[in-house]
Amino acid sequence: MTRPDGRSADELRPITFERDFTEMAEGSVLVSFGQTRVLCTASVDDDVPRWMRNSGKGWVTAEYSMLPGASPERINREAAKGKQSGRTVEIQRLIARSLRAACDMKVLGERQVTVDCDVLQADGGTRTASICGGFIALHDALQRVVDRGDLARNPLHSFCSAISVGIVDGNPILDLPYVEDFAAEVDMNVVMLQDNTDGRPTGEARFVEVQGTAEGMAFSRSELDALLGLAEGALTTIASMQADLLATPPTARPAQR
Numbered sequence: 001m002t003r004p005d006g007r008s009a010d011e012l013r014p015i016t017f018e019r020d021f022t023e024m025a026e027g028s029v030l031v032s033f034g035q036t037r038v039l040c041t042a043s044v045d046d047d048v049p050r051w052m053r054n055s056g057k058g059w060v061t062a063e064y065s066m067l068p069g070a071s072p073e074r075i076n077r078e079a080a081k082g083k084q085s086g087r088t089v090e091i092q093r094l095i096a097r098s099l100r101a102a103c104d105m106k107v108l109g110e111r112q113v114t115v116d117c118d119v120l121q122a123d124g125g126t127r128t129a130s131i132c133g134g135f136i137a138l139h140d141a142l143q144r145v146v147d148r149g150d151l152a153r154n155p156l157h158s159f160c161s162a163i164s165v166g167i168v169d170g171n172p173i174l175d176l177p178y179v180e181d182f183a184a185e186v187d188m189n190v191v192m193l194q195d196n197t198d199g200r201p202t203g204e205a206r207f208v209e210v211q212g213t214a215e216g217m218a219f220s221r222s223e224l225d226a227l228l229g230l231a232e233g234a235l236t237t238i239a240s241m242q243a244d245l246l247a248t249p250p251t252a253r254p255a256q257r
Helices: 086-101 126-147 178-183 221-246
Strands: 015-019 027-033 036-045 059-066 112-121 158-168 171-174 186-197 200-214
Touching: 015 126, 015 221, 027 126, 036 126, 059 086, 059 126, 086 112, 086 126, 086 158, 086 186, 086 200, 112 126, 126 158, 126 186, 126 221, 158 178, 158 200, 158 221, 171 221, 186 221, 200 221
Parallel strands: 059 112
Antiparallel strands: 015 027, 027 036, 036 112, 158 171, 158 186, 186 200
């Protein structure tokens, strides 16, 4: 099939991670998947939710939003409505679940890390881009806590990445922009972990979440296997990109008090 941007069915859009995009948060990344751009920041709080106190464990949570100018038609701020949409709640829970799966909460100790994902420009795959960038922001925030001597080691034990796959005109394809996502007969998001061994992904895939929906047609087991195969290959590539970036430690920064 011929895709609108000329890519092959198994080809990712251009991906970039701009580390330390802002200076105030302990970890920040501007992540781009093609025309989709998300600012991810991670903030560490030396406390946990009340229901976790005295447990010896930490917590990772996430918030997600789309800025008003992220799409051609202005998006109303949910804060102005006083209520988050069901879609927003679903996405930020997915981001938080995914990042928690990569983190050892006992090593983190009684701290809470909030990863904020703000979509600057939306062209499909905002939630998966948020997970990929959010992981890097989370890593850098935690590494800075380690570098200050407040943690023995970084609690992240695995690389965490996510990607969209789908079926368009009967063809399984990878990393859908909006024009393909809108027309997809099957839409799926896949989140995967790979163990971190000496700073590199092991290649052993473990799935955190597979969200698959038949939008226009029910899909077969063979089509599901094809979609998961596309996703797994791409997520191995993304985990390697994350590892290459994180091989350079984050720059030293004074503690924010």
